[in-house]
Amino acid sequence: AVKSTSIDKTVLELLARKLSQLPCDIVKALKVLSCLGPKVDDALMKYLHTSPESLQEFITCLDSAVEENILGKNEDNAYSFVHDMLKQSTYAIMTEEEKGEKHFWIGMHLLTNAPADNDEFNANIFSIVDQINTANSYGITDEALHMKFAELNLKAGKISVDLSDFQSALSYLKRGVSFLHGWQDGQYYDLSLQLYESAALVSYLNTGIGLMQKYLKILFENVRCFEDRLHGYLIMIQSLLSNGKHSEAIENILFILQELGEHISTDVASKEVYVELMSTKALLDAITPADVIHGKRLTDKSLRWRLRFLQLLSTPLYLLQPHLIGVTACRIVKLSLEHGFCSESAFGLQIYGQCISNIQKDADECIKWCQAALCLTESLGAKQMIPRIKTNIFLFAYWKEPLQAKIESLKENHSELLMAGDLEVLSLNAFHFGRRSLLCGRTLLTADKECAALLHEIHQHRQMNALLPMISNHLSILKLIGSNYDSKLQPSKPLFHLLGNSEIDSEDGLLHHALSSQLIGPTQQCYFDRLVLAFWSRNYSEAAEYAEKYSKCHQSVRFTEPFKTFYQGVSAFRLARLEDDKAREWADMGKTALSQYQTWVKYSDWNWENKLLLLEAESHACEGEYEMAKSKFRASIDSAQRHRFVHEEGLASELLGTFLEENGEAEETKQQYAYARSCYQKWGAFALADRLLERG
Secondary structure (H helix, E strand, O other): OOOOOOOOHHHHHHHHHHHHHHHHHHHHHHHHHHOOOOOOHHHHHHHHHHOOOHHHHHHHHHHHHHHHOEEEEEOOEEEEOOOOOHHHHHHOOHHHHHHHHHHHHHHHHHHHHHHHHHHHHHHHHHHHHHHHHHHHHHOOOHHHHHHHHHHHHHHHHHHHHHHOOOHHHHHHHHHHHHHHHOOHHHHHHHHHHHHHHHHHHHHHOOOHHHHHHHHHHHHHHHHOHHHHHHHHHHHHHHHHOOOOOOOOOOHHHHHHHHHHOOOOOOOOOOOHHHHHHHHHHHHHHOHHHHHHHHEEEEEOOOHHHHHHHHHHHHHHHHHOOHHHHHHHHHHHHHHHHHHHHOOHHHHHHHHHHHHHHHHHHHHHHHHHHHHHHHHHHHHHHHHHHHHHHHHHHHHHHHHOOOOHHHHHHHHHHHHHHHHHHHHHHHHHHHHHHHHHHHHHOOOOHHHHHHHHHHHHHHHOOHHHHHHHHHHHHHHHHHHHOOOOOOOOOOOOOOOHHHHHHOOOOHHHHHHHHHHHHHOOHHHHHHHHHHHHHHHHHOHHHHHHHHHHHHHHOOOOOOOOOHHHHHHHHHHHHHHHHHHHHHHHHHHHHHHHHHHHHHHHHOOHHHHHHHHHHHHHHHHHHHHHHHHHHHHHHHHHHHHHHHHOOOOHHHHHHHHHHHHHHHOHHHHHHHHHHHHHHHHHHHHOOHHHHHHHHHOO
16 A cells, blocks of 8 residues: 655656556546545535436545555545555646646536535535636636636635635736636626725735725726725825825815714814713713614615724824814714614724713723623624724723723734734724733733833734834833843844844934834834833933923823833822922822822722732821821732732832932832832842942
8 A cells, every 4th residue: 555655756757657547437537526625525526426327436446546555534534645646647647728627617517516505515615616717717618608717716715804814815816807807797796896805905905905996996996986996095095195195184084074974173172072072962861872882773875884994093093183083983873873883883882981980080980881782793693893992991990990900911912903904903902902911010021021022013914013012112121121130031133233223223213203104103112111111210200291291292092101100100200209409399289199099999909909018108208197007008019919010019018128228228128129120020020130239
């Protein structure tokens, strides 16, 4: 028998000679098998041979090949070559024309004889299309059936997209376009429209921007009406956003919305946004989330497109004019309340919840409408939208749920977003995974490796919007780790080169680029990273400076807001004891942060208790209340330990050591510094541990 081992060229020639000595009908059957997959079962053979007589003849030939040790047959009566080389040699003895004819014969028999039932047909669609396409590549086809073949490739491409196999989808759609022989009007207009739209979309998902532009150009030149341009416009704008062309994206979206009858102004003051939010709140206060989830559905296609582009407008506005996302969210909500709900309505509800939380500091209201948005999406069966909605829920859940809890959820959601092809939100999800990894006390060496991997993936998908803040966050992780530590796990290097701009090669370069490009969101995140590093380096004046710059970027509350407030508050209390001439001003700033934490701790003592206790400790220290301060420092250490914030456990211990040192408690000061150092080492912040070693 022929074994499944490697076969050299000489043996291959012997196999070919053996095949040539077999009866013609057996060789003919083997040639058919060599054009198929690894195994051929009863069901497939019945599609190829519909008459009992021809089927039996085919099976008899295969059984003879089994006796010759060329084929194997399993208990399910499925046949396969006993070695891949046998299959290759069988295929190789055919001429190019014969190969094409065999593939075409198989494809047409499968197409004709496979069940017409959708599920059954879909199960065979790839086999059918692969055979027809392979035949075409050998020059064998039927010109009269090219439109049918184009339609089959479109169907295979769409199913591949649903399976998140975007490379295969692009292959099918390119082949489908080739069968069209150019744009077709008349009865094949809709087929042309769908093929070029789908091919452009999948080219974008495969980062084939040039190919995407080619398909869109042909589409825009041939469509009959403005409405038929809308899918193409959607793809074009997503590409603009991915490549950081935010202003151009806004300009195009505003034009499209105007054509759809929606007039949006970007020249809106914060006071006007507030009025719009309050009027929307009044409408939502009159109903319940259940009224939304089970409310009427939007059926007007034109209105649906308006909501889609209003949703899309939120992305560049978030970066350039973040206070205006409230306008788009409110418009989506109001149109949905009036005309019916769809998956875009869910997005509007979530952003409304975020904006109203910013104004009224009401996390419950925010979370209520975020959860309603998810339930609405699920009730609509909008599976592709669910990971997007989940991302926003994970971003806002930190008010109540443990910070560490959503790390794994964000990782899982990353995979779901990738499968859905939602590259825009994929980058947002990736950024927040990195941010949370830095701020929740996750081991920094682990955070480094994970964030570096995500950076490479986001770069691969050409989502340039997210790279700048992600690199800034990664740089903070690397600087906290430091370079002088004893570990086999060496940290990554800063990945500035991913930005494709040689002028951006440092922390200063990142900030300068964000400022010069007027990217408010990334600018704010660069300021936050500078605040983080200044704070942990005990450079409180610089920390206070960057906290102020962060706050001036815009009024929207981001995930980093409570951490900015915490760092700013602690820095202010420390400066109140260091700068006598501004002591009262700094103390008041610290008390403002303390007051905010007294509200936030009601939402989650897990996340905010240890921080509140530390702010209280610093406040008592400013007032000279020694015993109260010492008690609060110790309570903060205990709370951080209970809630698994090892980095803030170390921080509270270090600040207690500083307080004790200021009050002449030398021995206990050393103990606290040593304990803080061990916490920083557990966290992986070896640069901080080294700094304390120098102090000790």
